[in-house]
Amino acid sequence: MxxxxxxxxxxxxxxxxxxxxxxxxxxxxxxxxxxxxxxxxxxxxxxxxxxxxxxxxxxxxxxxxxxxxxxxxxxxxxxxxxxxxxxxxxxxxxxxxRISGRVRVNVLASFALCWLLPRLADFQAQFPDIDVRVSTTSRKLRYIGDAYDIGVRSGHEAGQAVQSRALMADVRLPVCSPTLLSRLPIQQVADLRHHTLLHSASTRAGWSHWLDAAGAAELKPARHVEFEHAYLQLAAAIEGLGVALVSLPLIQRDLAAGRLVCPIPAPTWRADDYTLVTHPDRADDPAVQAFERWITAMAEPEGVLKTSRP
Structure with a gap:
């Protein structure tokens, strides 16, 4: 033949x-x-x-x-x-x-509260013998030495002491509570002039970028309110205190549950990607590799983000 x-x-x-x-x-x-x-x-x-x-x-x-x-x-x-x-x-x-061990995970506080913790039970169910220890800080991981095994940051992390790669895109849109939207409708970008815009200390430039992309750089809202942390900004939006420009991967559960809606579907603003960082001395550890595979698989569906509007 x-x-x-x-x-x-x-x-x-x-x-x-x-x-x-x-x-x-x-x-x-x-x-x-x-x-x-x-x-x-x-x-x-x-x-x-x-x-x-x-x-x-x-x-x-x-x-x-x-x-x-x-x-x-x-x-x-x-x-x-x-x-x-x-x-x-x-x-x-x-x-x-059979994989056992310990994984020290260091992430941004907003990422921990809004994305990681709601999904962590899935990892524990798959790997009951791996002890996951979660800590939060916004410092560059290369500056915290050996105090982590794997981490998530916003933007690329460089340096000899880190191995990093993109985890998922950080796409942002204005969001608010359905209650606020029913009281003060938002049909177009110009309607934001009637609303309070919510900011966080780490993302205070976000609204300027988005409004510029929307062709409304000169828009003056009714009020500005700033919070120290992004998760406080998000909580304020859920409570109806104003409109927040937030990372869509962090709010998919809130959108699905109807706690938040995206009244304006475009334009989106692309911030720095979420980056997965692994300490090189721990990259070959089976427990760390298991967590890396798991978080990568969990992040993959975020590539197709869903928004909702009443």
Whole structure:
């Protein structure tokens, strides 16, 4: 029997392709895969030669998928997800549950309260023998030494003592309580002049960016109120004290429960991505790796954010 031609592209090259597409640069993909920038470039060239078409446009700021590359990414990402699911089934829950240890997780306070803690029971159910210790600070993780194993920050963290990669996008929109909206309707951006705009100390420039993108840079609201922390700003919005510009990944549960609504669906403002940071001395620890896989899987659905409006 004649040998059938190989219809599968080099699988290791596909893994490198997916990492570059996800990270947006060869350098970031190299960090993610724990290989050199040169090794990533070699695998991408190998894959492009195999297909006979360019998969990325090389730019000074990074790389962008070509039309062929974007089409390939959809299939590759789906195949990797199915393969991961199949591997988990074969390994079985017993193998997962045998992982034990301790993970020290350091995150922003607002991220802890609004995103991590509501989901943490899922991790504990999957890994009952892993002790998770959560702490909060806004300091750069490279400045807190060995006091963490894995963390989440806003924006890229650089330095020899950290390994970081994008976790999920931070997309922001104005939100308010349904009660406030029924009392003072918001049909267009100009209606915000009748409302109190809520700010936090760490995001005080957010409204200026959003209003400028909305073509209303000169808008004067009825009042400004600032809170020390973003989670206090969010709580104030839920209580009907005003309109807040908040991170959509942090409020998906509030939107689903009807505690908050997004009266103006556009434009969105893209803040710095949430970044997952791993201490290099703990990157190979099975408990840390389990938490990294779990939080990455939990963050993936946030790529398609849902807003609601009455």
């Amino acid at each position: 004649d040998k059938q031609p190989d219809r599968l592209p080099p699988l290791n090259a596909l893994r490198h392709f997916e990492a570059v597409a996800r990270q947006g640069s060869f350098a970031s993909a190299a960090v993610d895969l724990h290989v050199t920038h040169w090794a990533v470039g070699k695998q991408i060239r190998l894959l492009e030669d195999w297909f006979g078409v360019p998969l990325f446009e090389r730019r000074a700021s990074g790389v962008v998928l070509t039309d062929e590359g974007a089409g390939l990414l959809d299939d590759v990402s789906g195949a990797f997800r199915r393969l991961s699911s199949a591997a988990s089934r074969v390994r079985g829950d017993a193998a997962v549950r």
